[in-house]
Structure formats: C-alpha cells, structure tokens
Amino acid sequence: MTAPATLFDKIWAAHAILSRPDGATLLHIDRHLVHDGASNAFRTLKEKGLAVRRPDRTFATPDHYVSTLGRTLSSINDPNRRGMVEDLETHTRESNVKMFGLSDRRQGIVHVVGPEQGLSQPGMVIVCGDSHTATHGAMGALAFGVGASEVSHVLATQTLWQRKPKNMRVTVDGTLAPGVVAKDVILAIIAKISAMGGTGHVIEYAGSAIRGLSIEGRLTVCNMSIEAGARAGMVAPDDTTFAYLHGRPYAPKGADWDKALALWRTLPTDEGATFDREVHLDAAEIAPMVTWGTSPEAAAPITDRVPDPKDAADAFRRDNMERALAYMDLKPGMPLSEIAVDRVFIGSCTNSRIEDLRAAAKVVKGRHTTIPAMVVPGSGLVKAQAEAEGLDAIFKSAGFEWREAGCSMCVGMNGDLVAPGERCASTSNRNFVGRQGKGARTHLVSPTMAAAAAVTGKLTDVRQLMANG
Amino acid sequence: MEPFRYLDAVAAPMEAPNVDTDQIIPARFLYRKRNEGWAHLLFHDLRFNDDETPKDGFLLNMPPFGEAKVLVADRNFACGSSREHAVWSLYDYGFRVVIAKSFGDIFFGNSFQNGLLPIVLPPERVEALRAALIKEPGAHIVVDLEKQEVRGPDGTVDRFEIDAFRKECLLAGTDDVTFTLSNIDRIAAFEKAYESKLGWV
Numbered sequence: 001m002t003a004p005a006t007l008f009d010k011i012w013a014a015h016a017i018l019s020r021p022d023g024a025t026l027l028h029i030d031r032h033l034v035h036d037g038a039s040n041a042f043r044t045l046k047e048k049g050l051a052v053r054r055p056d057r058t059f060a061t062p063d064h065y066v067s068t069l070g071r072t073l074s075s076i077n078d079p080n081r082r083g084m085v086e087d088l089e090t091h092t093r094e095s096n097v098k099m100f101g102l103s104d105r106r107q108g109i110v111h112v113v114g115p116e117q118g119l120s121q122p123g124m125v126i127v128c129g130d131s132h133t134a135t136h137g138a139m140g141a142l143a144f145g146v147g148a149s150e151v152s153h154v155l156a157t158q159t160l161w162q163r164k165p166k167n168m169r170v171t172v173d174g175t176l177a178p179g180v181v182a183k184d185v186i187l188a189i190i191a192k193i194s195a196m197g198g199t200g201h202v203i204e205y206a207g208s209a210i211r212g213l214s215i216e217g218r219l220t221v222c223n224m225s226i227e228a229g230a231r232a233g234m235v236a237p238d239d240t241t242f243a244y245l246h247g248r249p250y251a252p253k254g255a256d257w258d259k260a261l262a263l264w265r266t267l268p269t270d271e272g273a274t275f276d277r278e279v280h281l282d283a284a285e286i287a288p289m290v291t292w293g294t295s296p297e298a299a300a301p302i303t304d305r306v307p308d309p310k311d312a313a314d315a316f317r318r319d320n321m322e323r324a325l326a327y328m329d330l331k332p333g334m335p336l337s338e339i340a341v342d343r344v345f346i347g348s349c350t351n352s353r354i355e356d357l358r359a360a361a362k363v364v365k366g367r368h369t370t371i372p373a374m375v376v377p378g379s380g381l382v383k384a385q386a387e388a389e390g391l392d393a394i395f396k397s398a399g400f401e402w403r404e405a406g407c408s409m410c411v412g413m414n415g416d417l418v419a420p421g422e423r424c425a426s427t428s429n430r431n432f433v434g435r436q437g438k439g440a441r442t443h444l445v446s447p448t449m450a451a452a453a454a455v456t457g458k459l460t461d462v463r464q465l466m467a468n469g
Numbered sequence: 470m471e472p473f474r475y476l477d478a479v480a481a482p483m484e485a486p487n488v489d490t491d492q493i494i495p496a497r498f499l500y501r502k503r504n505e506g507w508a509h510l511l512f513h514d515l516r517f518n519d520d521e522t523p524k525d526g527f528l529l530n531m532p533p534f535g536e537a538k539v540l541v542a543d544r545n546f547a548c549g550s551s552r553e554h555a556v557w558s559l560y561d562y563g564f565r566v567v568i569a570k571s572f573g574d575i576f577f578g579n580s581f582q583n584g585l586l587p588i589v590l591p592p593e594r595v596e597a598l599r600a601a602l603i604k605e606p607g608a609h610i611v612v613d614l615e616k617q618e619v620r621g622p623d624g625t626v627d628r629f630e631i632d633a634f635r636k637e638c639l640l641a642g643t644d645d646v647t648f649t650l651s652n653i654d655r656i657a658a659f660e661k662a663y664e665s666k667l668g669w670v
Contacts, residue, residue: 017659018652022633026649028659030670040503040553048646057670065500080500124670131551131575145575147553148503149582149644157649159656163632165574195487196545199571229548231574252669260669295487320486411550413496432491432549434514 004270006167007236008202011142011267015125017159024161029057031119032154033128034097035110036062036084041129041151042091052095054158059119060092061100063109064413068376068403071102081414095155108379108405111135111349115219116379118248122237122264127154132349132429133232134225138218139245140237140267142202145226165231166276168201169269172209174283179463181359182217183351183427183446185209185281186224187289187299193279195297198230201277204269205235209283215244216355223350224429227296236268290336290459291431291444293324298431299444300336302461308332327433328441329423336459339443342422344373344454345436346400346447348410351427352378354385356447361391363451363462369399373454376408376416400454412437425453470584472642473614476565478538480610481528482599488542489549490576494558496550503557511558529562533607541598541610542569547576556583566612568619570595581635582644586612588619588629597621614639 005013017026032054045052052058065084067075076082085102092099100106100113107113110128114120114136122140127133129151136143146160154160170189190197203225210218218235225233235241242261245251252260287301300307309325309332312318325332330339346352346360357377375395377383383405386392392402409416410428412435418424420439427450431442443459452462498510516527523530529537540559546569547555556579559567567580568588580587590598601622602608608622614636619627638645649656664670 018655020634022635024632024634026652026656028656028663037499037552039500043502050646084500121670129551131549145551147551147556147575147579147582149553149579153644153646153649156646157653157656158660159649161645161649195548196571199545199574226549226575229545229574256669260667263667295489297487316484316486319484323485411496413499430489430491430549432489434495435491438495438514 004273006269006273024163026159030124031126032058033110034060036065036088039087041148044152050156052155055096058097064407066406068408105380109349112378118251131226135223137222137234144232166201168277169204169275170279171207172281173207176283181446182220184289186221188286190228190296191299195295196229198228203230203233216353237264294433306330306334339459341425343424344450345409345426346450347376348428350429351447357386360447360451361394363448364398365394367455369454370457374401376403379405425450470642473639476612480539481534481537482602483542486543487545490555493555507558508561511562539566539610544570548573551575553579560585
C-alpha cells in the first residue's frame with residue numbers, strides 16, 4: 001500500500017519523466033495553451049532551429065491584444081497590437097497548432113476557452129505563458145503560469161523542469177451567506193493569508209463551501225491563487241466537474257470517457273495525506289469584499305472602513321499603507337461603501353463566464369447605470385450564450401456597453417484603459433498601481449458588486465441594493 | 470546567455486514590499502521584441518514623469534544608485550504577472566543580482582533563464598543591507614556565485630542557497646533546453662507509455 005497522497009502529489013508523480021540530482025523534475029505537459037503574448041517565445045524557438053514538438057497538445061487563442069469592438073484584425077487600430085495577433089496566426093499556422101482565431105466563435109480569454117472546450121481536464125498538467133493559468137486547477141488539474149523561456153522550452157520539448165512546490169490546503173467550511181460569491185471567498189482568503197501566503201506552495205481549496213461552488217465559481221477561486229502567491233491552485237474533481245465536462249468538444253467520449261472517469265475518481269487527496277500548511281475559513285463569516293489598496297491582500301468587507309495607517313503593526317507597514325492610500329486617494333476611516341467610482345468593468349479571466357454575467361444581469365435588471373460601465377464576455381461562446389438568454393439586452397438597456405471577448409480592461413493591453421486618476425470597480429484580479437492604465441485606481445469586486453456599483457456610482461453592498469428593491 | 474560568476478558593484482535599496490511586475494514593466498510595452506532593448510523601460514512609470522523627464526526622488530534617478538547592478542528589495546519582489554519582460558528590463562538596465570526576503574515564484578524561475586541571479590536572504594539581513602546602502606550611498610555589494618556568498622558594505626558575509634543545476638547553468642551561461650533535448654529518448658519513452666494508458670489526453 002502506498003502512503004496517502006494529495007491530489008497534487010498524484011498528478012505530479014504521474015507526470016514525472018526524470019529527476020536531476022538537485023531535485024528538479026522533468027514534467028510531461030498535457031496541454032500547452034498559447035496566447036498572443038507568445039511572439040518572443042516562438043522567435044526563440046526559431047532562432048534555435050527547433051520545431052513545436054507536440055502541436056497536438058498545443059492550443060492557441062488571441063486574447064490580450066484583441067479589440068473588444070470588432071472581430072477582424074483591422075479592428076485592432078494599433079499596428080503593434082495587431083502585429084501580436086498576426087504573429088500568433090503565423091506561428092500557429094507554420095507549426096500546425098490548433099488556433100481559435102478572431103473569426104472563430106470559440107475565441108476568447110485562454111483561461112475561459114480551456115475549460116469551456118473541455119481541453120482542461122482532471123489529472124492534467126496544464127501550462128500557459130500567463131500567471132492566471134492557475135484557473136484551470138478548478139478542473140482538478142495542476143495548472144500554472146510560465147515565462148517566455150519556459151514557453152519556448154515547452155514548445156520545443158513538451159516538458160518542463162520544476163522543483164516540487166509544497167502542499168497547502170485552504171479549507172472553507174460552512175455555507176456562504178446570501179449575496180456572497182466565489183470572488184468574495186478568494187478575496188477573503190488572500191486578505192487572510194496575504195499576497196505571499198501561498199508562495200512556494202500549490203493550494204488545494206477544500207471544504208464544503210468550495211465543494212458547493214459551481215465550476216465557474218471554482219474557476220474564479222483558483223484563478224486568483226497567484227494573487228495569494230501560489231503558482232497553482234486546485235479543487236479535487238467530483239461529480240460537479242464530471243457533469244461540467246461531459247459532452248464538451250475535447251472531453252473524452254464513449255469508452256474513453258468511462259476509462260477517464262475511473263481514473264479521475266482516484267485523484268482526490270487521500271484521507272490521512274499531510275499538507276505542509278493548512279488554513280481554515282468559516283464560510284458564514286465571509287461578506288461581500290472590496291479592495292481598498294494596491295495589492296489584492298488589501299481587501300475588506302464592504303461594511304468596513306478604509307483602515308488607518310496609525311493602526312499598522314509597524315512603521316514599515318504604516319508607510320506602505322500610506323503610499324497605497326495616497327495612490328488610491330482615500331482617507332482613513334471613510335466607510336468603504338461611500339467611495340464614489342467613475343467606471344465599472346465586468347470581465348477578465350476571473351469573472352467573465354456565463355454564471356458571472358447572469359448574476360450581474362440579475363442586479364442590473366430594471367435598474368440603470370449612473371457611470372460608464374462595460375461587460376466583456378470571456379469568450380465568443382459565452383457572449384452567444386448570454387445573448388441567447390437575453391442578458392445583452394438587460395445590460396444594454398441598463399446603459400452598459402456590450403463588447404467582444406478578450407482580456408480587455410483587466411490589463412489594458414488592447415487599449416481598453418481606465419484614465420489617469422479614474423476609479424474603477426472591476427471584476428478583474430489585480431489592483432496594482434497602474435494595472436488598468438497609468439494612474440488608474442482599481443477596486444476589485446465580484447460581478448454582482450460591480451453591477452451594484454454601476455447602478456449607484458459608488459462601492460455598494462449588493463445585499464442592501466437588492467433588499468431595497 | 471552571459472555567464473554569471475562574480476560581481477562587485479554599486480547596490481540600490483528598494484524599500485517597498487510587493488513590487489509587482491506591472492510596476493517593473495508596464496503592460497503597454499510588452500508587444501516589443503526581446504532584442505529591441507528594455508533598459509529605458511524599467512520601472513517606467515515610477516521612474517519618469519508624463520513628459521519622460523526623470524521623476525525626482527525615484528531610487529534609480531538618484532546618483533549613485535542609477536549605476537547599480539545589485540538591487541536589494543523587500544518581500545514578494547516581482548509578484549504578479551508571468552511577463553519575463555520584467556527580468557529583461559532589469560537585466561538590460563544592468564542589474565545582475567536582486568536580493569530580497571522573497572520573490573514571486575514565476576519571476577524567480579524566469580531570472581535564471583536570463584542570467585539574473587535572485588538571492589533570498591533572511592529578512593533581518595535584507596533590512597541590514599538596505600540600511601547600510603542608505604547610510605553610505607554608492608556602497609558596493611559583492612556576490613560570489615561559486616562560493617554562494619554575499620558580502621555587504623560592512624564586510625558581513627551571508628551565505629545563500631541555490632540549486633546545484635541552476636548554479637551550473639548560470640556559471641556556464643547555458644539554459645536548460647539543450648540539456649532537456651539530450652534526454653529526448655527518455656521523453657519519447659515516457660510519452661509512449663503514458664499515451665498507451667491515457668489515450669484520450
């Protein structure tokens with residue numbers, strides 16, 4: 001009998017090809033997802049005279065540089081940005097890599113497309129040149145982001161050298177209060193363990209509140225593992241996972257499905273397996289969250305006030321908090337629910353899936369925005385689904401812009417930017433200085449909280465807005 | 470990749486924690502090619518005013534820190550995005566070593582692929598080094614990769630840890646693709662066995 005192992009241990013062991021004396025392991029990569037930031041990696045490959053080793057395990061879609069106003073190359077006005085999408089088209093065509101291009105409805109944010117197509121499956125090792133690759137861990141996979149050199153290494157060899165991270169488990173038990181969603185859970189986790197709480201670890205999210213989440217919700221939680229410092233986050237595959245995957249285009253079919261399912265059921269962490277670090281949260285104590293600072297760890301319940309640097313534990317933290325509040329233009333002690341915002345963004349690999357849009361639309365229905373607001377669906381298929389359900393009509397009649405799929409204002413690389421000094425309630429993942437544009441001020445929130453902010457023009461407790469009718 | 474063995478150079482103290490890769494290199498520059506040069510874009514929005522003149526008070530705009538090749542940061546340095554451009558920008562500017570309490574995991578790995586040496590030292594030692602650099606601007610830090618030692622301005626020596634393989638690669642200036650491809654038979658054998666079992670992948 002083998003020793004009890006974690007989900008992460010099992011996936012790691014199943015992909016280990018060989019080890020170096022220094023302890024690094026060469027891992028087999030099941031899926032390599034590629035986006036329009038991969039130009040330098042493809043160029044490096046060419047310079048070395050190497051070819052893509054496994055085009056059959058490589059899938060591409062443009063997302064960072066695409067215009068959200070059109071689905072043609074010419075809709076990307078800036079030649080440098082357009083060049084990145086053209087580069088991806090050229091490189092994937094030359095190397096025979098499957099591409100979900102601009103004219104394909106399956107195009108979208110790579111971390112939305114992977115699960116949606118059934119490409120991301122339990123037990124897989126999935127990498128992509130993007131730190132939010134952790135998202136796919138929600139499918140019960142080991143998924144992590146890599147840099148350009150590692151992208152070219154994977155293209156050339158379909159393997160990657162990694163040192164095994166430690167095991168960490170974050171258990172959220174209990175029932176989430178009404179109005180509290182997956183985004184609030186992960187922001188509460190990061191606020192508790194800090195932006196480096198998961199550094200050097202792979203986080204397994206467990207507990208009844210996590211198991212109670214839909215796949216969309218789990219994707220949101222795993223997505224922000226990197227904001228907690230962890231390169232990967234994962235949720236054990238269960239019936240929710242299997243039901244989500246069944247029938248998706250790239251999911252196994254027929255006899256293969258049965259074989260896969262039998263294997264997947266062996267993946268969850270064994271009883272008695274040990275973790276290097278354990279953290280527990282009580283789901284009932286989590287409230288709708290907002291960030292007030294310039295690191296995702298600067299998150300608090302909407303019912304709180306802007307913290308006072310005077311209360312900081314030491315001078316170093318105080319200085320740091322003062323810098324963040326100065327950038328955010330906030331005064332200590334001010335209720336978070338009184339912070340006026342200039343703009344709302346609903347989208348990104350964190351919160352642009354159909355469930356996110358349904359939840360936001362429910363808040364918006366019959367109400368109207370008081371500030372500029374936009375919805376950017378995570379993929380062409382999410383957009384089509386939302387339109388089939390009439391969500392686009394709800395958003396548009398409420399005053400939202402309804403755009404085409406892409407990363408958009410989360411990182412602004414396509415030109416969808418928050419203006420200097422503007423304050424944005426955003427469903428994205430990073431509130432870093434200048435992230436959404438130079439001088440932009442970001443408050444991270446859930447889709448329902450973003451919708452509420454769009455209606456009232458300030459950070460708002462969505463529970464109150466809904467209760468007040 | 471240039472080999473790295475030994476460095477005796479001006480060091481700059483950067484006090485803030487969680488310096489993320491968006492600050493190191495803003496996203497709007499990422500479309501550029503590796504060989505186009507990234508030195509002038511490092512810390513761009515912290516370093517330059519809107520009219521591209523140097524911003525008063527920013528570390529690298531203050532002599533003698535502008536010529537630093539060692540950066541002594543705080544905790545969680547280069548957290549955030551996986552953009553390797555953060556390493557390229559630091560490297561092209563002239564940095565060869567970053568010392569910190571901790572690093573973003575992805576940046577840490579990216580550094581070794583480009584000849585930039587990230588060193589983790591205990592928090593109190595990082596703070597002591599920064600204090601020494603503030604007290605004596607322009608002071609040097611010596612980094613000896615062979616011996617795995619950092620010597621501070623006051624002569625204090627700290628030993629640091631590094632994987633043997635990564636050390637070898639840095640000393641030789643090689644990346645790991647060549648080494649991996651020398652094992653291609655084992656990779657192919659693994660794939661065959663793996664796919665016979667998990668044909669649907």
